[in-house]
Amino acid sequence: xxxxSIPSRIGPYLVERRLGAGGMGEVYLAYSVAGEPVAVKVxxxxxxxxxxxxxxxREATMxxxxxxxxxxxxxxxxxxxxxxxWLAMDYVPGRPxxxxxxxxGRLSTPLVAxxxxxxxxxxxxxxxxxxxxxxxKAQNVILGDFGPVIIDFGLGAFVGASKGSLTxxxxxxxxxxxxxxxxxxxxxxxTQAADVYGLGTVLLYAATGHYPYDGAxxxxxxxxxxxxxxxxxxxxxxxxLTPVVSAMLAHKAEDRPSLEEVTRQCADLMHLLxxxxxxxxxxxxxxxxxxxxxxxxxxxxxxxxxxxxxxxxRHLREESAAxxxxxxxxxxxxxxxxxxxxxxxxxxxxxxxxxxxxxSPSGRPAEPAPKKGRPPASRRVADELxxxxxxxxxxAWSKC
Numbered sequence: 001x002x003x004x005s006i007p008s009r010i011g012p013y014l015v016e017r018r019l020g021a022g023g024m025g026e027v028y029l030a031y032s033v034a035g036e037p038v039a040v041k042v043x044x045x046x047x048x049x050x051x052x053x054x055x056x057x058r059e060a061t062m063x064x065x066x067x068x069x070x071x072x073x074x075x076x077x078x079x080x081x082x083x084x085x086w087l088a089m090d091y092v093p094g095r096p097x098x099x100x101x102x103x104x105g106r107l108s109t110p111l112v113a114x115x116x117x118x119x120x121x122x123x124x125x126x127x128x129x130x131x132x133x134x135x136x137k138a139q140n141v142i143l144g145d146f147g148p149v150i151i152d153f154g155l156g157a158f159v160g161a162s163k164g165s166l167t168x169x170x171x172x173x174x175x176x177x178x179x180x181x182x183x184x185x186x187x188x189x190x191t192q193a194a195d196v197y198g199l200g201t202v203l204l205y206a207a208t209g210h211y212p213y214d215g216a217x218x219x220x221x222x223x224x225x226x227x228x229x230x231x232x233x234x235x236x237x238x239x240x241l242t243p244v245v246s247a248m249l250a251h252k253a254e255d256r257p258s259l260e261e262v263t264r265q266c267a268d269l270m271h272l273l274x275x276x277x278x279x280x281x282x283x284x285x286x287x288x289x290x291x292x293x294x295x296x297x298x299x300x301x302x303x304x305x306x307x308x309x310x311x312x313x314r315h316l317r318e319e320s321a322a323x324x325x326x327x328x329x330x331x332x333x334x335x336x337x338x339x340x341x342x343x344x345x346x347x348x349x350x351x352x353x354x355x356x357x358x359x360s361p362s363g364r365p366a367e368p369a370p371k372k373g374r375p376p377a378s379r380r381v382a383d384e385l386x387x388x389x390x391x392x393x394x395x396a397w398s399k400c
Contacts (some may be wrong), residue, residue: 010086011079012316014299015307024152025084029091029299033313035306037091037299041152042084056080056134059131061089066129071122073142073151090270092151093298094144100288101138101209109238109272112288114280116244117266118148119199120259127192127259137178138205143288144296147281148375150333159289175222177201181251184225196262200248208236221371228252240269263306271385275390334386 004027007015020027025043032038056078064076068073078087097115101107107115117143126133133140133150140152176184180197183190191357201211211223217277224230244265250256257265265337269282289296301309 008044008189009312010042011077011082011088012312013088014039014305014312015040016299016305029087031301031305031309033309033316035068035301038339039073039091039151040086040088042086043082044164046083048332049397053085054307055081056085062129066126066131068128069122070146071119071149072126072148089151091299092142092149093146093296094289095166095293095295096139097141097206098138099150100143101206104288106209107206107284107288108237109240110270110275110280112203112238112241113266113269113283114277114284115148115272116203117263117270117277118284119150119202119282120266122148122150123195124200124259126262127195132192133198134183134197135175137175137176138196139209141202144286145285145289147285174216176225177213179225180253181226181228182253182272184222185275191253192270193256193258196248196256196259197250197253199259199262200245202257203241203245204232204234204237204249207241208234209246210236227346240273244269253378274298307363373393 006018009015010028012032013032015028015030017029017030018026019039025041027039028040030038030040057080058079060075060080066072066075073092074090076088076090079085086199095103123133123136133152136150140150140153142149178198178201180190180194183194204210204212209231212234213230214233215224217219228251232246234246235243244257244262247255247257248262262396267277270277289331
């Protein structure tokens, strides 16, 4: 989706406004039926294929299991089999680290060390669940009243699946500048060391305002990233931070420190600089969260949005009360149906879960009612895919 149009509804969420756009898609502020604000990201259609959808489903399922940290925005739900896949996560009040550096300048060394220790702890919980973020960068770190929080988690299946994907317009420079060499070379199964590298780019940007590699075109950036003879640009990096950040940006994955080592080194540095991790965290929050900034306030639905949510809630109650015998059965493999995807062409038969926007007489988007007695198209397509590929309830990772 692009342009000025904004969907009225994405899955079960009513959309209020667009929060931003990037190489992977667009992000919207939306509300659940109960009025809970969420951030919903819709993936660009050219970033999807059957294997990517299956991988996304697996990662989305695993993302729900992450515990032990508040440093990663909570994953709520996703629909990998919608025409344009989407995922919903907690809305995190705050500003991206990239905006903070642009508005306020580089962070001091103790604050960068605090940022590193806090994010390394959070990423350790992600890795403990068997997941890798794969797209760490300053834009994906939100600074708010709780300290740094990583967003856009759950998009790993869509990030850098091949070298060809680096050519996607609008995504490349912002991602390749923060991408480890092995991912830039097209390796599909990057390890946890990729996140260590990504965190290194975040800390370098926080301390200097620039990335390890840069250039006018993505090809020039990628050529530097994959060349072991070209070291990262560490200009402006304080001497106290150089050992830990340079190690995190090592060309070979096996030469990078573990997240536990990063946390310990950052904590040691804070003590060396005359503060403690707890005090440095408090200073980080105080210096990066201006109380009068509008993004620091958790959004609340206004009266028109409350009316829309009331309408949606009524529709959903009516839908749940519809007789079960109204639900049509899926055709067998030998039958055809307008709702069934063609063999070998999954996307051609997928119905969109994004409801089209229709203007009401008042000028606001009208709220379309869900179809009664009919399961969502994405669920029917997912069931059909599993049947055709002879898989169990969870699509096999080995097939992705």
